[in-house]
Amino acid sequence: IPVSITIDPAFRVGPVRRRTFGSFVEHLGRCVYTGIHDPSHPTADGDGFRKDVIELTRELGVSTVRYPGGNFVSGYRWEDGVGPVAERPSRLDLAWHSTEPNTVGVDEFMRWTKAADVEPMMAVNLGTRGVQEALDLLEYCNVKGGSRLSDLRRANGTPEPHDITMWCLGNEMDGPWQIGHKTAYEYGRLAAETARAMRMIQPDLELVACGSSGVAIPTFGEWERIVLTEAYEHVDLISAHAYYWEDEGDLGSFLASATDMDHFIESVTATADAVRAHKKLAKRIHISFDEWNVWYQHRAESQPPTGDDWPVAPILLEDRYNVADAVVVGNLIISLLRHSDRVHAASLAQLVNVIAPIMTEPGGRSWKQTTFHPFAQASRFARGDVLRVALDVATYETAKYGDAALADAVATYDAETGDVALFAVNRSTDEPALLDVDLRSIPGLRLVDASTLANPDHTWQATADDDSSVLPRANATAQVADGHLRVEVPPVSWNVVRLT
Ligand code: AHR
Numbered sequence: 001i002p003v004s005i006t007i008d009p010a011f012r013v014g015p016v017r018r019r020t021f022g023s024f025v026e027h028l029g030r031c032v033y034t035g036i037h038d039p040s041h042p043t044a045d046g047d048g049f050r051k052d053v054i055e056l057t058r059e060l061g062v063s064t065v066r067y068p069g070g071n072f073v074s075g076y077r078w079e080d081g082v083g084p085v086a087e088r089p090s091r092l093d094l095a096w097h098s099t100e101p102n103t104v105g106v107d108e109f110m111r112w113t114k115a116a117d118v119e120p121m122m123a124v125n126l127g128t129r130g131v132q133e134a135l136d137l138l139e140y141c142n143v144k145g146g147s148r149l150s151d152l153r154r155a156n157g158t159p160e161p162h163d164i165t166m167w168c169l170g171n172e173m174d175g176p177w178q179i180g181h182k183t184a185y186e187y188g189r190l191a192a193e194t195a196r197a198m199r200m201i202q203p204d205l206e207l208v209a210c211g212s213s214g215v216a217i218p219t220f221g222e223w224e225r226i227v228l229t230e231a232y233e234h235v236d237l238i239s240a241h242a243y244y245w246e247d248e249g250d251l252g253s254f255l256a257s258a259t260d261m262d263h264f265i266e267s268v269t270a271t272a273d274a275v276r277a278h279k280k281l282a283k284r285i286h287i288s289f290d291e292w293n294v295w296y297q298h299r300a301e302s303q304p305p306t307g308d309d310w311p312v313a314p315i316l317l318e319d320r321y322n323v324a325d326a327v328v329v330g331n332l333i334i335s336l337l338r339h340s341d342r343v344h345a346a347s348l349a350q351l352v353n354v355i356a357p358i359m360t361e362p363g364g365r366s367w368k369q370t371t372f373h374p375f376a377q378a379s380r381f382a383r384g385d386v387l388r389v390a391l392d393v394a395t396y397e398t399a400k401y402g403d404a405a406l407a408d409a410v411a412t413y414d415a416e417t418g419d420v421a422l423f424a425v426n427r428s429t430d431e432p433a434l435l436d437v438d439l440r441s442i443p444g445l446r447l448v449d450a451s452t453l454a455n456p457d458h459t460w461q462a463t464a465d466d467d468s469s470v471l472p473r474a475n476a477t478a479q480v481a482d483g484h485l486r487v488e489v490p491p492v493s494w495n496v497v498r499l500t
Pocket of ligand 1: 069070
């Protein structure tokens with residue numbers, strides 16, 4: 001398949017934003033307990049956090065981590081998770097039909113973010129709670145001292161404020177499954193009043209209103225319009241959540257999932273801009289794509305326990321990812337990057353064990369899923385500005401998205417260092433693609449390296465025993481000559497080419 005690509009610094013979209021490479025830790029299944037936190041593990045630090053997982057988080061290149069949920073946050077009482085651990089209550093977590101022991105709370109999590117060198121993104125409960133509890137948590141976290149809750153934080157062992165900048169005003173309040181689910185108007189009002197009051201404590205917070213939980217939800221579009229009509233002046237970002245999976249026998253649609261993400265981002269941007277026009281405001285609302293991933297939600301492992309069974313940290317949503325899943329994850333990163341003018345933050349959901357790139361055995365090994373690699377490479381090599389590429393390739397027919405391009409790509413260019421990175425996927429299930437990349441707008445570029453993640457069996461999955469048989473490998477076909485890069489990439493593949 002011939003693919004013609006042109007890279008030109010004139011096609012600048014926006015800067016590469018480090019917050020594009022965020023992730024998410026929810027009190028769900030084994031993400032916190034036996035995931036990031038496992039006091040029985042040989043590498044555990046003083047708080048019980050696994051240092052091997054912290055190392056993998058750093059290697060993954062994660063910038064921000066959203067916490068503590070997710071659906072969990074809509075029934076969470078943050079006060080349960082502070083103070084002496086032995087005195088903390090166990091609570092029913094209705095969202096995941098589990099028992100929450102509250103061993104880890106906001107102070108421990110904040111120490112974990114420091115160890116992992118990531119920025120926190122804190123969510124407040126707007127499901128069962130409201131303005132007052134959001135203010136209480138903000139006071140506890142960000143006020144220096146001299147008030148009841150800031151002094152409580154100090155008494156609990158954190159003399160300096162946590163200084164959390166990004167706050168999510170609830171989670172998926174459009175979803176009928178959400179505890180405290182609301183109409184767009186009800187939520188828009190609550191988000192506006194919560195934001196307004198939070199800014200009375202700290203005006204410079206970056207506040208994220210809940211957008212839609214997916215394009216397919218019936219309120220999509222209208223939800224954003226109404227919420228922003230109520231809250232536009234008070235918030236900075238609106239969230240977007242999307243999960244993709246391969247329906248039996250429809251690999252073609254699955255590989256084109258990024259077209260749906262493109263549509264999601266462009267629709268929300270258009271809606272936010274329409275509200276802006278109507279309100280005659282200069283300020284723009286940006287997108288926090290703070291849950292995205294491949295997730296096989298209809299499989300048994302995604303169903304919470306039922307009845308009298310309320311386990312602590314059950315195995316939930318522990319999807320095993322194959323090579324095709326990793327290619328889709330790479331393509332979703334391409335979509336996020338090419339919208340870096342409007343997508344100012346994003347979070348891969350989630351970080352450990354729960355639909356995650358990092359897996360752990362309780363007390364034992366940690367290992368990388370296939371999806372670890374495209375994220376780690378993009379986070380490491382995307383630098384400078386994002387360049388939209390001109391891409392010419394044949395299309396194929398998909399059941400879900402109509403005609404889709406057989407390949408997709410985005411580039412980044414760091415004008416200071418002269419480094420260029422090209423990220424590309426081949427969506428064909430049976431044919432290699434020959435990328436012919438016109439580099440003449442950046443004279444003198446030479447090849448640094450090229451790598452490909454693929455496997456003749458695209459259903460190959462990593463395991464704890466073998467997480468490295470299928471890694472990004474050097475692609476020896478890459479060559480630069482006459483201002484063109486030429487590289488052959490196999491079917492169902494994720495590819496990175498670096499030039500300087
Ligand atoms: O990430 C898993 C769940 O997906 C989150 O708890 C929720 O916000 C979304 O529906």
